[in-house]
Amino acid sequence: MGWSFRKSFRLFPGVKVNLSKGGPRLSIGVPGVRGSIGVDGKARIYGSAGPLRYQKAVTVGAARSSDPKGRGFIAFVRRVFSGR
Numbered sequence: 145m146g147w148s149f150r151k152s153f154r155l156f157p158g159v160k161v162n163l164s165k166g167g168p169r170l171s172i173g174v175p176g177v178r179g180s181i182g183v184d185g186k187a188r189i190y191g192s193a194g195p196l197r198y199q200k201a202v203t204v205g206a207a208r209s210s211d212p213k214g215r216g217f218i219a220f221v222r223r224v225f226s227g228r
Contacts, residue, residue, distance in 0.1 A: 147165070148164070148165055149163070149164055149165050150162065150163070150164045150165075151163045151164075158172060158173060158174055159171070159172050160172075162180070166182070167182055167183050167184060168182065168183055169181065169182040169183075170182075173190075176191060176192055176193065177189075177190070177191050178190045178191075186201065187201070187202045187203070188200065188201055188202065189202055
């Protein structure tokens with residue numbers, strides 16, 4: 145049988161750091177809509193409404209855009225909250 149570990153720390157309202165066996169992740173959002181990015185560079189957008197849940201992997205960084213303004217974590221946060 146496999147093992148798992150998960151611990152979450154709230155830094156600020158809407159900002160959490162999640163520690164797990166897979167590594168740390170930074171999560172930003174509000175209940176129902178949340179975006180997260182890990183040290184591995186993988187990013188996800190989560191959403192939920194009652195019993196329905198949504199999860200989508202997104203690409204961030206140079207693979208997404210050659211525009212320097214479209215790279216990195218800040219650009220990811222802008223995309224999450226702009227709905228693009």
